Amino acid sequence: MFTLFPVTKKLQPYISFYYEMKWESKDYDNGIREVILPSGKAFMVFQYEGRFRGTIYGQERFVPKYYTIGQQSSNYTVFSDHKTMGLIGAAFKPTGLHKLFNIDVSTYTNIPTDSTSLFGKDIQPFEVLFEAENEAHKRVGLIENLLLGRLGDKEFKDNFIDVSIDLMHASLGCGSISSIVKKLNVSERYFQKKFKLMVGIAPSAYNRIIRFNNLFSELDQHNENDYRILSALFHYYDSSHFRKDFKKYCGEVPKQFHLDKFEFVKEAFVKNPIFLNSTL
Missing domain, CATH: 1.10.10.60 (Homeodomain-like)
Structure with missing residues (x-):
């Protein structure tokens, strides 16, 4: 299941959309496994049920529970041994991750990185609320509030x-x-x-x-x-x-x-x- 959610106006210059993905092992022959094409976007992902692993260029990558990944330069595979996988993600516009967090995005290319490195201690109260929530749109709202907190009074400027x-x-x-x-x-x-x-x-x-x-x-x-x-x-x-x-x-x-x-x-x-x- 793949569901899209809209982005509040203030974050639209940075984020294209939010999404929920749910996979169940019963729909696959040998466990959950999906091949994904490079998309031209960076992603911030929050896993709320099950955990998955990933491979790119034939190499398995450790995937933190909450992670951020920059551009993907090749196809990659996500797979899981859990019966159900559930996650909420934010798809960033090409320069959105750099402009929101003021980082060198090339250090995130093909590498799922723990999002605590971007949010620090702010991730702790978010995690408590996120883990207690069961509705997708409310989970999205929590992620949006986390990102709005990071945005502050910053104004987006095209370059x-x-x-x-x-x-x-x-x-x-x-x-x-x-x-x-x-x-x-x-x-x-x-x-x-x-x-x-x-x-x-x-x-x-x-x-x-x-x-x-x-x-x-x-x-x-x-x-x-x-x-x-x-x-x-x-x-x-x-x-x-x-x-x-x-x-x-x-x-x-x-x-x-x-x-x-x-x-x-x-x-x-x-x-x-x-x-x-x-x-x-």
Whole structure:
């Protein structure tokens, strides 16, 4: 089960949406296991039932109960031995985590980090209330209050990195980084440095994720896909380059990939592609 919740106006410049995810082992053949594509967003996650583990690039990562993770540069797998898994999360806009917490987001890329490092002692009274709550919308409200406390009187200001992200989304990830830099009238070296600080990965890597997710959202739900046409539409002029990206982001080459095996991916990246719009 995947449910979305809206964000209060004051936090909308930083956070795209809140969500609840619930999985039950009875719905899987060999325990809870989901493959997830990189989304272009950072996440703050609060597990309230069960615990899961995760692997990325073939390496298992320790996942704290309450954790924050920056950009994901490859597909990753979450799995659990518990009968039921339940969590509430906040999906951050590309620069949202940096601007809210004033951190180098690249240190969070692919790494689930204990959120107590961001909130300190403020997490303790929150945890007591969160653990006692049983309703999803009230859990979301507690998370929102925690984030509002961190925000304080801070005011959001767009900068050239936000503009570059809008340009990438407008071109569906098919535009070149050099053309974006020219429009911004900044040096490419400075742009690369600030983008990685605020977003967590290189602009070319982010742009590739946006392009692939736009392509992926066009997949036929019945696996009747002409990958040659799709790859050409999204400016993959080299078939080997397309297969490489497909394997990196999906975990399988196109011929072996069957969307029906990935229920969450099918729901969140194809049926209702919630990660595509930078303004969401």
